[in-house]
Amino acid sequence: MSTDAGEYDIAIVGASTAGCTAARLFALRGARVALIERRPAVDAYKTVCTHYIQSSATPTIEKLGLAPLLEERGAVHNSIDLWTRDSGWIGVGDGEAPYGYSITRRSLDPILRKLAADTPGVELVAGWTAVGLLGDGRPGGVEIEDHGHNRRRLNARLVVAADGRDSKLARLARVPGRIKPHGRFFYWAYWSGVRPATTRSKVWLLDPDAAYTFPNEDDLTVVLLAPHRDRLPEFRSDLEGAYRRMTDALPDAPDLSNATLESKLLGKLELPNVFRPAARPGLAFIGDAALAADPLWGVGCGWAFQSADWLVEETAHALDGGGDLDRALERYRRVHRRRLLPHYLLISDLASGRPINPIERRLYRAAARDRLVRHAFEQVGSRRRSPVRMLDPRVLARIAR
Ligand SMILES: Cc1cc2nc3c(=O)[nH]c(=O)nc-3n(C[C@H](O)[C@H](O)[C@H](O)COP(=O)(O)OP(=O)(O)OC[C@H]3O[C@@H](n4cnc5c(N)ncnc54)[C@H](O)[C@@H]3O)c2cc1C
Structure with a gap:
């Protein structure tokens, strides 16, 4: 038995990093949001994650109003040193580059979910699983089910899949991902x-x-x-x-x-790299549902925050009656692809477990001894800049030297 249970601007499936970020940012722009999460407990958290959040995500964390809450909980301002056989240790000094955050998911997830749920305009629908998309072709909402097999239909102008690397919504909407295998465990x-x-x-x-x-x-x-x-x-x-x-x-x-x-x-043991188009009419993918890459590089949480932010930036105006929503979604798809595809190609290639090649050896050696190369390397590694940064002629000249 299924009942209609309300009209929303946006139905977001998944109340983890990406979903909570999108819910709060949409609601702060005045939208009415249903945030659907299959786990009933507000303090549920992800256990399969090592939660190094890259500095590329710090502006979104600040925009959410999350930064002071993380500071209060004792989150570490993170930075990283990298060791290779060719270079020894490579790392920029403390304070020489913007920081990200390291905080366990046991602390992060409840803080973020509560922040989203307490935002006026967000309705957290916890303990319900999305089992279907409404409408023929263009989604018009989602059908959800609880543990007692009760069903409800939530109508929405935009459906957002924030349901992680095995996205059920992607399967329901028949949006397959491009998959590259992983060579490590x-x-x-x-x-x-x-x-x-x-x-x-x-x-x-x-x-x-x-x-x-x-x-x-x-x-x-x-x-x-x-x-x-x-x-x-x-x-x-x-x-x-x-x-x-x-x-x-x-x-x-x-x-x-x-x-x-x-x-x-x-x-x-199994962590294939997956990339899919981040939007189609009426439907957007954010976080791991759009792109799930090798965790070795600590990128998934940062990109969950950032992709949610990009989606809201591109579509909030259209949702407020200021333009065509599907064109706004197409703009989001392009931003996502432009910002993340070059990183994804690099990461998924390294994830294969192939040996380090001579060009990479030269790069690591140059980064260890040369400040300019080291800083460019840090900007790309923290995902604040595109890998194209390494093709800057001044950086290339120093690597070749
Ligand atoms: C071993 C490992 C280590 C990692 N380490 C790092 C790291 O150091 N740094 C980093 O940045 N990233 C890391 N990651 C990646 C990071 O965990 C993910 O990128 C991040 O959690 C993605 O967030 P998300 O919100 O997109 O999805 P998820 O966190 O996967 O959340 C999806 C949510 O959707 C809900 N859901 C799913 N289906 C439904 C449904 N049908 N109905 C309702 N709810 C549903 C789930 O219950 C869940 O709450 C790691 C990943 C792994 C596997």
């Missing part, structure tokens, strides 16, 4: 008391394996390993032993001798 755990104590994150590109440490609030550090798929049998036969051996063998390895393991060992 991931195991990680949370530790307290890691030494030396630092707020700087570290990434090791061990060619072909990789690893990182991300410090967060409450002295919690994620220690993650991303071995090449060839090493899967070794990890399957002795998971904890393989995790400790590989961690201890890292150059300048984190000292875990007096650290406390604060979680079980978490793993993710």
Whole structure:
């Protein structure tokens, strides 16, 4: 039995990073928003994430009014050092580049969801799953279902899929993604008391394996390993032993001798890269539903914030009666593609697990010794600038030198 349950400007499916950001920003522009989330608890959080939020997303975090709440919770102002065999450590100093945030999803998700739900104009519909799209062709809303199999129809002028990397809405709307396979797998755990104590994150590109440490609030550090798929049998036969051996063998390895393991060992074995067109008439995709890339580079949360922001910027005026909504959606699709496709191509190529090539070796060596190259490298790595930045003739000349 299905009932009509209201008219909205926008129905957003998924109340995680992307969905909550879009809901709040749309509502601040005066829109009436249904924010649908299948998990009933307001303080639910994502466990499969290492939550290094790139500085590219800081302007959106500030626009949301989220930054002071993250500061209050003790979020770390993040920065990163990268190690390769050719270069040793590469990193710009503290304060030399804008910061992003590192904060566990256990803290972030409830803060952000509450912020969105408390915004006048947002109705959080928690404990309901989107199971269908209304309308023939152009979506006119969503059908939702609760645990008791009760159904409701929510009519909306715009449907937003913020339902993550396995987007059900994409399947319902038949918008397939372009998929590129992933050549590594991931195991990680949370530790307290890691030494030396630092707020700087570290990434090791061990060619072909990789690893990182991300410090967060409450002295919690994620220690993650991303071995090449060839090493899967070794990890399957002795998971904890393989995790400790590989961690201890890292150059300048984190000292875990007096650290406390604060979680079980978490793993993710399959993480294909997926990219799909971010909009079609009446329907937009944001966050992982539009683009889910290799987590090694810590981009997904930042792009969830940013893509939601771009969608609101492009469509809010049309939703307010100021123009054609589908043309605004097409503009959003193009912005998303222009901003993220070059990064995606680079990331998904590196995610294959192929060896580092001679040009990359030269780049890493140049970044370690040359300030201009290092800063350009940081701007691209933090996703504030396009990879095209590295083709600047002055940067190329320094790399070639
Ligand atoms: C191992 C790993 C490590 C990562 N580390 C990082 C990192 O360090 N930094 C970083 O930036 N990113 C990282 N990411 C990526 C990051 O977790 C995602 O990019 C981010 O969570 C995407 O946010 P989202 O809002 O688009 O989707 P999600 O966070 O996946 O949220 C989707 C939401 O939709 C809801 N939903 C789904 N289907 C329905 C439905 N039919 N009806 C109603 N609700 C529905 C879900 O319950 C969920 O709340 C990592 C990912 C992985 C797998």
